[in-house]
Amino acid sequence: xxxxxxxxxxxxxxxxxxxxxxxxxxxxxxxxxxxxxxxxxxxxxxxxxxxxxxxxxxxxxxxxxxxxxxxxxxxxxxxxxxxxxxxxxxxxxxxxxxxxxxxxxxxxxxxxxxxxxxxxxxxxxxxxxxxxxxxxxxxxxxxxxxxxxxxxxxxxxxxxxxxxxxxxxxxxxxxxxxxxxxxxxxxxxxxxxxxxxxxxxxxxxxxxxxxxxxxxxxxxxxxxxxxxxxxxxxxxxxxxxxxxxxxxxxxxxxxxxxxxxxxxxxxxxxxxxxxxxxxxxxxxxxxxxxxxxxxxx
Amino acid sequence: xxxxxxxxxxxxxxxxxxxxxxxxxxxxxxxxxxxxxxxxxxxxxxxxxxxxxxxxxxxxxxxxxxxxxxxxxxxxxxxxxxxxxxxxxxxxxxxxxxxxxxxxxxxxxxxxxxxxxxxxxxxxxxxxxxxxxxxxxxxxxxxxxxxxxxxxxxxxxxxxxxxxxxxxxxxxxxxxxxxxxxxxxxxxxxxxxxxxxxxxxxxxxxxxxxxxxxxxxxxxxxxxxxxxxxxxxxxxxxxxxxxxxxx
Numbered sequence: 001x002x003x004x005x006x007x008x009x010x011x012x013x014x015x016x017x018x019x020x021x022x023x024x025x026x027x028x029x030x031x032x033x034x035x036x037x038x039x040x041x042x043x044x045x046x047x048x049x050x051x052x053x054x055x056x057x058x059x060x061x062x063x064x065x066x067x068x069x070x071x072x073x074x075x076x077x078x079x080x081x082x083x084x085x086x087x088x089x090x091x092x093x094x095x096x097x098x099x100x101x102x103x104x105x106x107x108x109x110x111x112x113x114x115x116x117x118x119x120x121x122x123x124x125x126x127x128x129x130x131x132x133x134x135x136x137x138x139x140x141x142x143x144x145x146x147x148x149x150x151x152x153x154x155x156x157x158x159x160x161x162x163x164x165x166x167x168x169x170x171x172x173x174x175x176x177x178x179x180x181x182x183x184x185x186x187x188x189x190x191x192x193x194x195x196x197x198x199x200x201x202x203x204x205x206x207x208x209x210x211x212x213x214x215x216x217x218x219x220x221x222x223x224x225x226x227x228x229x230x231x232x233x234x235x236x237x238x239x240x241x242x243x244x245x246x247x248x249x250x251x252x253x254x255x256x257x258x259x260x261x262x263x264x265x266x267x268x269x270x271x272x273x274x275x276x277x278x279x280x281x282x283x284x285x286x287x288x289x290x291x292x293x294x295x296x297x
Numbered sequence: 298x299x300x301x302x303x304x305x306x307x308x309x310x311x312x313x314x315x316x317x318x319x320x321x322x323x324x325x326x327x328x329x330x331x332x333x334x335x336x337x338x339x340x341x342x343x344x345x346x347x348x349x350x351x352x353x354x355x356x357x358x359x360x361x362x363x364x365x366x367x368x369x370x371x372x373x374x375x376x377x378x379x380x381x382x383x384x385x386x387x388x389x390x391x392x393x394x395x396x397x398x399x400x401x402x403x404x405x406x407x408x409x410x411x412x413x414x415x416x417x418x419x420x421x422x423x424x425x426x427x428x429x430x431x432x433x434x435x436x437x438x439x440x441x442x443x444x445x446x447x448x449x450x451x452x453x454x455x456x457x458x459x460x461x462x463x464x465x466x467x468x469x470x471x472x473x474x475x476x477x478x479x480x481x482x483x484x485x486x487x488x489x490x491x492x493x494x495x496x497x498x499x500x501x502x503x504x505x506x507x508x509x510x511x512x513x514x515x516x517x518x519x520x521x522x523x524x525x526x527x528x529x530x531x532x533x534x535x536x537x538x539x540x541x542x543x544x
Binding site: 059062063064086089090092094096098099100101102103109112113114116117118119121123126159162 | 299300301303304305308368369372373374375376377378379380381382383388
């Protein structure tokens with residue numbers, strides 16, 4: 001590897017991910033339509049409905065998928081180049097949407113196997129690294145248990161552990177909190193926030209609470225295009241003055257639901273005398289989706 | 298081959314060695330051979346020694362190798378493995394290396410056999426290794442559990458008798474194809490070379506699946522030519538075999 005490449009790879013560049021006019025089509029159907037993004041250090045959340053292009057974007061960023069057109073730079077390198085791709089992958093951690101674990105391996109053996117595939121060949125050093133990452137996700141005590149005997153949350157953490165191997169500069173997490181109970185989600189947030197201090201973390205999720213709690217930045221994708229890019233508080237701000245509560249549901253609201261105290265929380269255009277509430281990221285997302293739908297209609 | 302492939306081979310080989318079914322298979326094989334060696338009837342003895350005894354452990358090894366090769370696809374782990382620096386080609390080599398421990402054992406047995414002039418049936422121990430290697434590579438190539446049968450299914454049915462090896466007719470008078478004369482008390486080198494060349498050719502097929510450049514194409518063509526040449530060579534030296542009366 002040349003010196004220039006070393007210079008780029010040894011630290012996080014200003015933009016760990018940089019895409020220009022990124023498109024991906026599946027049999028003519030666009031999954032991504034000209035995405036321009038620069039993502040740096042910190043936690044960036046991707047929100048969007050199913051089929052919005054989140055997983056496609058993450059798979060391209062994880063070098064598992066090639067774009068149809070446009071350019072991608074990861075940590076300053078071009079993943080389309082066969083020479084650069086291994087270098088990127090050495091500095092990349094990926095948690096796919098499907099776990100893909102080997103059930104008859106122990107947690108230790110599976111992470112060890114992935115460590116070999118990440119070119120950790122010195123046995124002693126590799127085993128130390130495997131113990132370290134399993135400790136990071138609080139699985140040190142169960143590392144000798146077969147994966148099939150672990151709970152769903154533990155399995156999620158095994159996939160996270162393998163992603164942390166080698167102290168990657170770029171972490172790509174596709175719906176990492178699916179299936180986790182509240183306590184496990186809190187633990188997960190703790191681990192991720194620890195990791196994100198000096199590296200780039202990109203995660204896709206349907207959990208707006210995770211975005212609110214974790215992310216410095218949120219990007220909303222709809223039909224392969226970016227419809228929002230900013231801070232979570234700014235996304236929540238889209239719903240300022242548009243969230244209210246009443247004893248009866250309002251049919252003109254974008255969405256309304258009955259709360260635990262029997263009243264109805266609504267998002268949309270409130271009546272003049274409405275009792276307004278502070279908006280959340282979820283409210284902002286709903287407003288954005290509603291606006292997007294109106295524009296599309 | 299780099300340390301990555303060796304590390305993969307060590308891990309996969311370790312899992313193979315820890316598989317109790319493989320050892321159960323070798324236990325059955327040992328009992329079978331013991332029975333064969335105690336049998337005075339030459340024909341029965343040869344029947345026992347023709348490698349059938351290796352079918353059981355060989356079968357379990359094949360199953361193990363099949364699952365090892367296919368588990369990435371079966372569990373959906375390929376998406377994750379597509380994002381690591383070690384490519385599928387190198388994993389293929391790692392699976393092949395996993396049979397190295399068995400191969401070393403075979404080479405040792407062969408060396409002892411040659412030194413001590415033990416009849417050449419010992420060389421048949423190489424077959425499980427080759428079968429596992431071929432199955433591994435073919436499993437990767439075909440992506441199915443059954444695709445390899447037509448390629449390797451006939452190998453364990455070979456016969457060794459009085460230092461001869463071949464696929465033999467059950468009907469009297471027994472005769473063998475693929476027999477190499479002049480090696481009655483040593484190993485059937487031509488056939489062993491043919492099997493090795495076949496294994497190399499299968500490696501090139503597996504590599505071609507992921508890498509299609511001039512070097513891979515040349516290796517494929519060259520290995521294929523060697524396989525054909527050795528197959529022809531076996532036919533040229535073919536000699537009908539009739540068991541000696543009274544043995």
